[in-house]
Amino acid sequence: MASPINKKTLKHLAELARVELLGKEEERIFKDLQKILDHFEELKELDTENVSPMTGGTSLSNIFRGDEKRGTTNLGAGAHAFPKEKKGFLEIPPVFESDE
């Protein structure tokens, strides 16, 4: 089967995944992914139409604690290690750039 990934999709995926590929990484990862995706082809042998997907580590459901105010939070933890900090918040460059 033709590989579902070409160099253009790889670039797009790296962009979506916010990963900068350095030097020979792009070439190497491209080759590896083709090999790995080839291996996945074996899954197609199986008829799974009537099998429901397993979506977690067990079939148990999540356990939630009461939605109550707790004594302390972690607010501000780690802020001291950041270059710029204001009252426990981190100061960062703008997230949205203006169109002008």
Added chain:
Amino acid sequence: MHPLRNLTIKSFHEGLMTKKFSALEATQAFFEHIKESDKSIGAYLSLNEENAIKESEKVDLALAKGENLGLLAGVPLAIKDNILIKNLPATAGSRSLEGYLASYDAGVIKKLKSEKAIFLGKANLDEFAMGSSTENSGFHLTRNPHDRERVPGGSSGGSVAAVASDQAVAALGSDTGGSVRQPAGFCGVVGLKATYGSVSRSGLIAMASSLDQIGPITKTVGDAAVLFKAIAGGDQMDSTNAGFNYGDELLSLDLQKIRNLRVGVPDEYFADGLEEEVKVALQRTIEDLKGLKITFKKISLPHTKYALSVYYVIMPAEVSSNLARFDGIRYSRIKGSDVGVSNVKDIYFKHRGDGFGAETKRRVILGTFVLSSGYYDAYYEKAQRVRSLIKRDFDEAFKQVDVILTPVSPTRAFKIGEKVSDPLSMYLSDILTIPANLAGLPAISIPVRTGEPYSRDNLPIGFQLIGRHFREADILGLGQMYEKMNEGNIKTKPG
């Protein structure tokens, strides 16, 4: 020579109680040994000497006051560096987290602190626990104490090497596809991955959340039971924690009950590609257990061969989501002006581009792909369906047997550099441990003790026992029975 060689949790406790040594003396001796021995092993990423000394003095004080101390009081442990200890580094083996200090204690660390255990330092691992040889650490290699030219396995290679070279009495690792059991097998120690949901994952830097479990690495199965009992149980900070109460069964062996366990041996785990030495050692283990009148039965787990593909779809998908939080802002000291960028998006790119290794990038991109629109059904959802089939195989098998016995990995420890350039062949070394993670089952890796398991090349071999959900007592019990039979053969290698 290291005066505290071959200490187990149990013999440490005896030594402490009979005043053979104080907790402080023990801790100091371990640091002395580490400073000498770790130069050639590379088990630790950072040491916690000052705190450990202080805490061990507190243990001695408590002892002098006649306080009741548990089995773990004063016991020097190594902790995998993806588990948070407040105010200590937690790099997860990634350059991207260099300089980060943990802001809270992991659930398991809280429990161990209340037991007065001592943390010697943070142990090396493959970056974000992704790898089977610890060669993907962003910092340095860890060497197998049995043969310095070989890998210790991974990803918990540092934790395992520390225990195998007497640089810790026991350790914690984490196991997503075999990362506790496979290195334990390579280094001749015991490693337990418990039932999914039995041990809190709070404060474990997440890799693949439907698979990750923290587990004990010890010199004996008895010790694994002690350490597991201490870290298991409820934690409201982990919504997948079942809050299961294990009771006393784990620590008190019921020999009659254990003798009645039926053990299944699945054909599929003894297929092509199994090294001859591994085959022979496993056969010997089965004979040993038969000598104890344990009943064996051949079983089949027909979907085993698909486990690797299923795992390498589901795990990277979860990795790509979990690692999205490493955006260059929240856990790091990156300054836009340092890297020549001035907006958040470029910091994100730059931070991950420079800070992540090749394997991490490969998995993040692969995960992004299998989750992407148009491919989700063909890969991710398909894999989830096959995961159900794999779990169903085990459900069927456990109607006939109580425990399943298999090898831990197809080969013994391989050479450093041997597989690093071929990810697929590296992935294959976890092929026998992955199914237990996919099905959420408890599984333990135990060194083959009889005959000459370290025959050619002097390398250890492990066998794996897989149990029913929350039936750690079965695999720990059978393992301890095996161990009792081979008491004289329990030893670690010199570090």
